[in-house]
Amino acid sequence: MMAVDxxxxxxxxxxxxxxxxxxxxxxxxxxxxxxxxxANKELGAVTLAFSLMATYFSAASFLGGGGATYSFNLGFGxxxxxxxxxxxxxxWVLVAERLFKYASKTNIMSIPDFIEHRYQSKAAKxxxxxxxxxxxxxxxxxxxxxxxxxxxxxxxxxFEVGLAALAIxxxxxxxxxxxxxxALNNLILGSLMLFAAFLTFGLVMSxxxxxxxxxxxxxxxxxxxxxxxxxLRFDGAGPPSAMKAGAVPQLIMGITFSISVAQIALPSxxxxxxxxxxxxxxxxxxxxxxxxxxxxxxxxxSLGAFCHxxxxxxxxxxxxxxxxxxVDWVIPKTVDVLAPSGLRGLILAxxxxxxxxxxxxxxxxxxxxxxxxxxxLARPNTSERSLMVLARASPIAFxxxxxxxxLVQTGIIVEVVAAAFGTIFVCFLGPVTIGLYWKGxxxxxAIASMISGLVLGMSWHVxxxxxxxxxxxxxxxxxxxxxxxxxxxxxxxxxxxxxxxLG
Amino acid sequence: xxxxSLVQGMSQSLIPRHISSxxxxxxxxxxxxxxxxxxxxxxxxxxxxGVAHMMGIDPLIIAGYAISIVVLLMGVLYGAYKARRxxx
Numbered sequence: 001m002m003a004v005d006x007x008x009x010x011x012x013x014x015x016x017x018x019x020x021x022x023x024x025x026x027x028x029x030x031x032x033x034x035x036x037x038x039a040n041k042e043l044g045a046v047t048l049a050f051s052l053m054a055t056y057f058s059a060a061s062f063l064g065g066g067g068a069t070y071s072f073n074l075g076f077g078x079x080x081x082x083x084x085x086x087x088x089x090x091x092w093v094l095v096a097e098r099l100f101k102y103a104s105k106t107n108i109m110s111i112p113d114f115i116e117h118r119y120q121s122k123a124a125k126x127x128x129x130x131x132x133x134x135x136x137x138x139x140x141x142x143x144x145x146x147x148x149x150x151x152x153x154x155x156x157x158x159f160e161v162g163l164a165a166l167a168i169x170x171x172x173x174x175x176x177x178x179x180x181x182x183a184l185n186n187l188i189l190g191s192l193m194l195f196a197a198f199l200t201f202g203l204v205m206s207x208x209x210x211x212x213x214x215x216x217x218x219x220x221x222x223x224x225x226x227x228x229x230x231x232l233r234f235d236g237a238g239p240p241s242a243m244k245a246g247a248v249p250q251l252i253m254g255i256t257f258s259i260s261v262a263q264i265a266l267p268s269x270x271x272x273x274x275x276x277x278x279x280x281x282x283x284x285x286x287x288x289x290x291x292x293x294x295x296x297x298x299x300x301x302s303l304g305a306f307c308h309x310x311x312x313x314x315x316x317x318x319x320x321x322x323x324x325x326x327v328d329w330v331i332p333k334t335v336d337v338l339a340p341s342g343l344r345g346l347i348l349a350x351x352x353x354x355x356x357x358x359x360x361x362x363x364x365x366x367x368x369x370x371x372x373x374x375x376x377l378a379r380p381n382t383s384e385r386s387l388m389v390l391a392r393a394s395p396i397a398f399x400x401x402x403x404x405x406x407l408v409q410t411g412i413i414v415e416v417v418a419a420a421f422g423t424i425f426v427c428f429l430g431p432v433t434i435g436l437y438w439k440g441x442x443x444x445x446a447i448a449s450m451i452s453g454l455v456l457g458m459s460w461h462v463x464x465x466x467x468x469x470x471x472x473x474x475x476x477x478x479x480x481x482x483x484x485x486x487x488x489x490x491x492x493x494x495x496x497x498x499x500x501x502l503g
Numbered sequence: 504x505x506x507x508s509l510v511q512g513m514s515q516s517l518i519p520r521h522i523s524s525x526x527x528x529x530x531x532x533x534x535x536x537x538x539x540x541x542x543x544x545x546x547x548x549x550x551x552x553g554v555a556h557m558m559g560i561d562p563l564i565i566a567g568y569a570i571s572i573v574v575l576l577m578g579v580l581y582g583a584y585k586a587r588r589x590x591x
Contacts, residue, residue, distance in 0.1 A: 074560065078567025085571045089578030215558060234563035249563075283589045286582035294575045298568075 004156045008345030012154055015349040016169055018188070019356055043275045045284035050190030052269055052285075053292045057193055058358035059146025062300060062351035064413025065259075066200070067330035069304035070323065075234040076252050077302030081294070083260030084301075088293040091263045092286040096273050098436045098503070100282050103274040105501050110365070111267035111432060112373040118435055119443035120494050122377055127450050129373035131427045132267055133398075134454070136362050139420035140402035142413045143362070145328065147355030148406070150348045153332040163406060166352070170359045171399050186361075189354045190292065196350035197299040200331065203338040208309045223308055224321050231305045247469035254471025255414055258422030265428035266421065268365045307334045328413050363395035370394045419465075422473035423457035429477075430484030438488075439499045445488030453480035 043051065069077045099114070108114050112132070116125035144163060151162035208214035221228035223237075230236030238248035263269060276282055307330050312320050314337065323330060335347050371391045376382060409416065431446035457476035465472055493499070558565070 073564070075564045075567060078564045078571075082567040082570040082574070085574045085578070089574055093578065093581060212558065215560065219559060232560045232564070234561040236561075280589060283582075283586045286585060287579055290575055290578045290582070294571060298571065 005154070005341050005344070007342045008154050008348070011342065011345030012151075012349045012352060015192070015353045016356070019353050020169055020172065022188075041275055042277055043272070043281065044277055045281045045288060047187050048272060048276055048281055049285045049288040049292055051186035051272055052289060053296065054186035054190035054193060054354050054357055055268055055272070055361045056263065056266075056293070056358075057190075057296055057354065058143050059150055059351035059355040060142045060358075060413050060417055061296075062193070062196070062354075063146045063149060063328045063331050064142065064417060065297075066300045067304045067307070067327035068412075068414050069231070069302055070307055070327045070330040071304070071325075072238050072252060073231045073233060073236040073248070074302055074305050075236075075249070076238075076256060077304070079252055080256040080260060080301045081297040083256050084263075084297040085290065085294045087261040087263035088290045090261075091269065092282075092289045095264055095270060095433055095436065096282045096286065097279070099270055100273045100276055100279065101503065102436065102501055109274065110271055110368045110372060111428065112369055115431055115435075115446060116373075118494065118498065119431070119441075119446050120498060121443040121447070124431070124443050124446050124450075125373050126377060127447050128428075128431070129369040131424070131450050131454050132369050133366055135420045135424045135427075136268070136366055137398060137402050137405065139417060139424075140359060140362055140398075141406040141409050142416040142420070143355050143358050144403060144406040145413060145416075147352050147359075149328055150332055150352040150355075153329075153336060154345065154348055160407065163403060166355065166359075167399060167403055170356050170363070171396055186357050189350065189357050192350035193354050194292065194296055194299075196347045197296050199339075199343070199347055200335060201299040201303065204303050204306050204310065204334060207338055208306050211306075214306045214309060217309055218305060221308060221312070223312065224317065224324055228308070231308075241466070242469050245469055251469045251471070254469075254474060255418045258418040258425065258471055258473040259414065262421035262425035265425045265433050267424070267428065267432075268362050270432065271365060271368075303334075304330055307331070310334050310337055326412060359399070363398055366398045367391050367394045370398075419457075419461045419472060422471065423454060423461070423476060426453035426457050426473060426476040426480045430481055434484070436502065439502060440488055440493065441484070442488040442491040442493055444491040445484045445486075448487045449480045449484035452483045453477075456480070 065080060068080070102108075102114065102118075106117050108117055112125045112128040115128045116122060144166065147166040148159055148162035151157070151165050152159050155162070155165075157165075205211060205214070208217065215232065218228045218231055223231075226237060234252070235246065235249050237243070238251060242248045242251045273282065276285075304327060308320075311323070311330070311333060315323070323333070332348060335344055339347055368391070371387050371394060375390060376387065411419075427450045430441070430449040435441040435446065453476050456479050457472045460472035460475055464470070
């Protein structure tokens, strides 16, 4: 831990204050349900592209993705980047336009809304809402962890205090602002995140003398009793159990695939396409969106391995071993060593504030799922005013539940994100992404696919993932997707007027 | 130098031996950059193994970065094409 640096602390407080002010400004714009959840459908291409990037990338990606190659070989960073680029391109090319057109012809506000309308089924909507609520609550723990680590590093305090300090402004911000505020903030935070990513990349690369020299030095090192050469081999460095079993490549591919390709079926991202002003926004965003994600991924995801050159000479062997077990602390510690006062605050303020924004958007998604997809379904006569009260109050409950979960879960960020995102991807790939194209998809197929994906994905992650080194997304996908097709083939199709909306 | 001879020269120096004619460049492109499960064919590719040898890194790691760049370029080009078409 370092001593508190007043300049760094002031910068972080200033960024938080800006985020709060925008949240308060968003209040006036979000008095209706459409305003609160869909930013009054006024987002332009740049705002939308940055909003998607900042929703997806937060302290979890900066710390978890950046630090992962401190333990894994460089293949983790390379394939995390590759799958991210594939995922974001597929999202903009295959999903964005179709979903926007469908949403603009109907009155849907969320992914469960889409599922209800597409399959003419309130039961399918309720299952979708339940899947989202359970898995996003798990995902939030990784975002909380990332933000809390940064606060703990900068303010020289404990992880628990950092967690509490992050939760309070998030709750205020969500309860007052809505997506309009989140999207405006995301434009600023997305720019800050890119700035922080490039700056950190530049600092690390200049410290190690560039990537080629860094690789040469890495090769000649011995890290925790392992040759540095193992960081340059795809079947090289990784968790000890996976190395012993010779399962590092399959583990890398499983985790990186699960985290990244989830973009094409992730409700927190897809619902933002509904908020686009018009079809031209989607058209322009298709160019900017992938560039932003790729630039960030290339700058951040391979840094961890090079951090050995910066950190290891300053740490004892025991500290290096501990850091390799909890790699989420690697990037803040490296920034702490390399960046001067002020710049360090600026770098760490970006992912921390982006964590706030990501938490805000996810809490909004959960709030929408509860308010519109569960309460409105159970009590159709509830007034708009009562629903708005619930929409503003329910994020607090979700935030507190995930906060408590963060205190008890011990996994590193990338594994938690992979479990949550991988299972969400499995559950929604058929009903949402394929359902946008395949008219043969049915209500029964969608429900069977979501339930089988959730049950198998979570139970595999808890019971078999560590023992087999096979990520839950693989078996879950192999069951949920055939289930979706097979059940759909033999059950009743939705009415023709709904299928015509698919184009 | 004509475009044809340039492509031919590139193909001779860059592509694996088992693909001999320039018109199969597109097949090579798909083979190298998109079929991630075909790791062995990636390892045989001269471009990747050349870069990998130069940097002293496993070709499968280089393949990850190469795929990122190629897919991004394809995505951006497609996006630009669609944006131009929607303006008309």
